[in-house]
Amino acid sequence: MAGVIVHEWIEKTGGAEKVLDAMSATFPDADIRVLWSDDPTRYPDRHVQESWIGRSPLRGRKVLALPVMPAAWRGLSSARTYDWMLVSSHLFAHHARFRGANRGIPKLVYAHTPARYIWTPELDQRGDGLIARAGSRLLKPLDRRRAGEAVSVAANSEFVRDRIRDTWGLDARVIYPPVDTERIQAVGNWVERLTAEEAQTLAGLPSSFLLGASRFVPYKDLRRVIEAGEATGLPVVLAGSGPEEGALRDLASRARMEVHFIMRPCDAMLFSLYRSATAFVFPAVEDFGIMPVEAMACGTPVIAYEVGGASESVRAIQGGALVKEFDREEWRRALDEVQRVDRASLIERTSFFSTERFGQQLHRWVAQSTDLKVRAGSQHV
16 A cells, blocks of 8 residues: 655754654655755655745745745646545644545644754744744644644644644544664674774773763753752763754853763764763753663663653663753762662663554554554565
């Protein structure tokens, strides 16, 4: 049975792209529809079709393209007849609908989140402006109505499931996103994959440190990692890049302990940092949070904020500690708690979030929801 996978847009890296990779591997015969792709070689053997936005000056300009995205997803066309549509949505991809013979095909929505900039603007700066707020009042009923077109909805965490219930008025099953725990654990020593310069950088770090890693953007709240270092007396390593780099470096210059920056780490460096860290600190309110699971797959316990999807992965496999407040006492308590975590058994427990398990759950959901015998891939990425 032929299917089509719908995804907002394709970036070179990102958690949503990892979900798309796993969807593509689970359903190897499915076509892929996106607004545009910034990684055209990602699926060399697949039919990946862009929308009209991809051929316009709006291509890649997410904020400017937002107002026309709902319309861009309607009236899609295809010479191929599909039996089902699987949508990976964090903005408006769940609005997708084909015309012609494919108009009434079952639509399943895997929701990373309802569009945060209209439903939870406090979590998305795109919703802060007056125009955005006015637009959200018009878009909310449309977004809710089109979400209701789905025959079934899956959320990437209980946190998002609750948000779906509050915003779209729908119930959803939870299918946690895929984390490539198999790949992470297949290499015994990631340091051996580093260049000589990278290995020297890693060797120059303190023997014990707290690690924060993500894009350097405000909502990731990496300044809290520095606060955790000051509260516990441990040095801090921040890995990533982004517009908040200057502000973070300024804060680091005034910190009472060492703060080291590792800019744009490759996978081998990131995994080496995970394994070297005393704990991975994740203060952001995320819908799920793949990086904390990656850290736990390396045997490193996590200190996360109790609000958000990251708290679910920490609880599910008893992989660290949660903080209720960002204060000195909580950071110290959390550090004491994570230092009692058995790292060896933690590595084994992260298979709960493996890519293979995601593929199995995804295939079962699509087959049950469409009552079709959908062909699954033999490999998962």
